[in-house]
Amino acid sequence: MGRFDKYSDPEKLRTIAFWLAGVLLVATIVLSARSAPAQTGRVAEVVNYQGADRTQKLIEGAKREGTVTFYSNMPTDDNTALVGAFEKKYGIKVNLYRASSEEIRQRAVNEARARRFDVDFILNNSPAMEALHAEKLLTEVKSPAMADLMPAAIPPYRTWAGFCLNVLVSAYNTNLVKKAELPKTYQDLLDPKWKGRIAIEADDSDWFAGLVELMGDKGIKLFRDIAETNGFSVRKGHTLMANLISAGEVPLGLTIFNYTAEQFKKKGAPIDWLTLEPLVAHPNAVAVAANAPHPHAAVLLFDFVLTDAQKLFADRDYVVTNTKVASPLERGKVNILDAAKVVAEGEKWQRLYTQIITSRK
Numbered sequence: 001m002g003r004f005d006k007y008s009d010p011e012k013l014r015t016i017a018f019w020l021a022g023v024l025l026v027a028t029i030v031l032s033a034r035s036a037p038a039q040t041g042r043v044a045e046v047v048n049y050q051g052a053d054r055t056q057k058l059i060e061g062a063k064r065e066g067t068v069t070f071y072s073n074m075p076t077d078d079n080t081a082l083v084g085a086f087e088k089k090y091g092i093k094v095n096l097y098r099a100s101s102e103e104i105r106q107r108a109v110n111e112a113r114a115r116r117f118d119v120d121f122i123l124n125n126s127p128a129m130e131a132l133h134a135e136k137l138l139t140e141v142k143s144p145a146m147a148d149l150m151p152a153a154i155p156p157y158r159t160w161a162g163f164c165l166n167v168l169v170s171a172y173n174t175n176l177v178k179k180a181e182l183p184k185t186y187q188d189l190l191d192p193k194w195k196g197r198i199a200i201e202a203d204d205s206d207w208f209a210g211l212v213e214l215m216g217d218k219g220i221k222l223f224r225d226i227a228e229t230n231g232f233s234v235r236k237g238h239t240l241m242a243n244l245i246s247a248g249e250v251p252l253g254l255t256i257f258n259y260t261a262e263q264f265k266k267k268g269a270p271i272d273w274l275t276l277e278p279l280v281a282h283p284n285a286v287a288v289a290a291n292a293p294h295p296h297a298a299v300l301l302f303d304f305v306l307t308d309a310q311k312l313f314a315d316r317d318y319v320v321t322n323t324k325v326a327s328p329l330e331r332g333k334v335n336i337l338d339a340a341k342v343v344a345e346g347e348k349w350q351r352l353y354t355q356i357i358t359s360r361k
Contacts, residue, residue: 042295043139043288043290043291043292043295044139046058046061046295046296046299047139047140047141047142047288047295047299048140048142049142050142050144054144055300055303057296058296058299058300058303059090059296059300060296061295061296061297062090062092062294062296062297062300063090063091063092064296065092065294065295065296065297066092066093066294066297067092067093067094067095067294067297068092068093068094068095068120068121068294068297068298068300068301069095069097069118069119069120069121069293069294070083070094070095070096070097070119070120070121070122070123070301071097071099071104071107071108071119071121071122071123071124072096072097072098072104072122072123072124073098073099073100073101073104073123073124073125073128073284074098074123074284075239075260076098077263078313078316078318079096079098081312081316082305082309082312082313083096085304085308085309085312086301086304086309089304089308090300090304092297092300092301094301097119101124101125101127101128102128104122104124104128105124105128105131105132107119108122108132108137108289109131109132109135109137112135112137112291117289117291117292117293118293119289119292120288120289120292120293120294120295120297120298120301121286121287121288121289121292121297121298121301121302122138122286122287122288122289123163123284123285123286123305124284124285124287125166125282125283125284125285126160126162126282126283126284126285126337126339126342127206127282127339127342127343127346129159129160129285129287129339130155130339130340130342130343131343132160132287133155133157133159133160134343136290137289137290137291138159138160138287138288138289138290139159139287139288139289139290139292140157140158140159141158141159141161141287141288141299141302142158143161143299143302143303143306145302145303145306145307146158146161146306148306148307148322148323148324149161149162149163149306149321149322149323150162150321150323150331150336152283152336153165153283153285153321153336155339155340159287160285160286160287161285161286161287161302161306161321162283162284162285162321163283163284163285163286163305163306163309163310163313163320163321163322164259164283164284164313164318164319164320164321165281165282165283165284165318165319165320165321165331165334165336166257166281166282166283166284167257167258167279167281167319167329167334168204168207168255168256168257168258168280168281169256169257169258169261169273169274169275169276169279170183170252170253170254170255170256170273170274170275170276171241171242171245171252171253171256171261171271171272171273171274172245172251172252172253172271172272172273172274173245173246173248173250173251173252173270173271174270174271174272175248175270176197176248176251177197177251177252181193182274183274183276184276185276185277186211186222186223186226186276187222189226189230189254190222190225190226190229190230191230192229192230194230194252195229195230195231196230196231196233197230197251197252198226198230198231198232198233198251198252198254199232199233199234199235199241199244199245199250199252199253199254200232200233200234200235200253200254200255200357200358201234201235201236201237201238201241201253201254201255202234202235202236202358203236204255204353205346205349205350205352205353205354206282206337206342206346206349207255207280208223208349208352208353208357209337209342209345209349209353210278210280210281210282210335210337211278211280214278214280214335215278220352220356223356223357224356227356227357232254232357232358233250234357234358235250235253238255238256238257238260239260241253241255241256242256242260242261242264242271243264245264245271246264246269246270246271248270256273258273258317258319258328258329259316259317259318259319259328261273262317262328263316263317266317275329277333278335279329279333279334279335280334280335280336280337281319281334281335281336281337282336282337282339282342283321283336283339286301286302286305286306287302288302306322307322310322310324310325311325314326314327314328319331319334
C-alpha cells in the first residue's frame with residue numbers, strides 16, 4: 001500500500017471533508033463572536049434613551065468609559081478649540097484623528113470591514129456622512145438638541161446632524177484687488193481684467209452642481225465661457241488657497257470657506273471675502289458610530305457640538321445650524337445641498353467639473 005493509499009477510499013474522503021467543514025464552521029463562529037461588536041445592543045440603548053435624567057446618565061457613563069475616539073475633518077485650530085472645551089467641561093479624554101473627509105470615510109469603512117471598531121464619533125461633511133450611512137456605519141441619535149437646528153441640516157433618518165454650513169465664498173488679496181474692482185456677480189468674471197487671476201479648488205464639484213441646479217444650463221455656459229476667456233488656476237485644498245491668497249500668489253479665490261477667510265483676516269492677513277449669489281452650502285456634520293466602543297461619551301460629545309459648542313463655532317466665524325445662535329451670514333440666503341443627491345450624482349458632476357474647469361490649462 002502506498003503512502004497515501006489509505007486516503008483513496010471515497011467514503012473516507014467524504015468523512016474527512018465533512019469533519020474539516022465542521023471544524024471550519026466552528027472556527028468561523030468563534031472568530032466572528034470575538035470580532036463582533038458586543039456593544040451593539042448597548043449603543044442602541046444609549047442613543048435611544050430619552051428619560052429626564054438622560055444627560056446625567058450620559059455623563060456618568062462617559063466617566064466610566066473615560067475616553068472617546070473622534071475622527072474629524074475640521075482644521076487643526078478648530079479641533080483644538082472643540083476638544084479643549086469638551087475635556088474641560090466633562091473631564092473625558094478625547095483621542096483625535098484628523099484627516100481629509102475622504103480619508104476619514106475610507107478609514108471608517110476599512111475598519112468596519114476588518115471588524116475593528118475603534119471610532120466613537122465622526123465629524124465630516126454631509127456627502128461623506130451619506131456614504132457612511134449607506135454602509136450602515138452610523139446610528140440614529142435621539143437627541144433633544146436637534147430640535148433647535150435648521151431642518152435642512154438633518155436627514156430624515158437622523159443618523160447625522162449638520163452642526164454648521166460649509167458656505168463657499170470668494171476671497172481676495174487686499175493688496176492685489178481693490179474693492180472697486182470686485183465682481184458683483186459671476187457674470188462679472190468674464191471681464192478681461194480677471195485673466196489669469198482666478199483660482200478655484202480642485203474638488204468643488206458639489207458646489208458647482210448646486211450652482212448649476214439653481215442657475216440652469218446658463219450656469220454651465222457661463223463657467224465654460226469664464227474658463228475659455230480668463231481661465232482658472234486650480235488648487236488643491238481650501239486652506240492652502242487661503243494661504244496662497246494671503247501670500248499674494250492668488251489674487252482671487254473663487255471657493256473658500258467663509259470661516260477660513262475670516263479667521264485669516266482676523267489674524268492680520270491681507271485677505272477679505274465677498275459673497276456671489278446664489279450661495280450654496282452643504283452641512284458639516286457629526287454622527288455616532290453604530291458600533292461605538294464608548295457610546296455614552298460619543299453621545300455626550302454629539303450633544304455638546306449641537307449645544308455648547310455652537311457659540312464656540314460661531315465665535316470662530318462658522319455659520320452654525322442652531323437657530324438660537326447668531327450667524328456671520330444670513331442663513332436664509334444659503335441654499336443647502338441635498339447630501340444624498342450629491343452622492344448619487346457625484347460622478348456625473350465631477351466629470352463635468354473636470355471637463356469645464358480643472359482640465360483646462
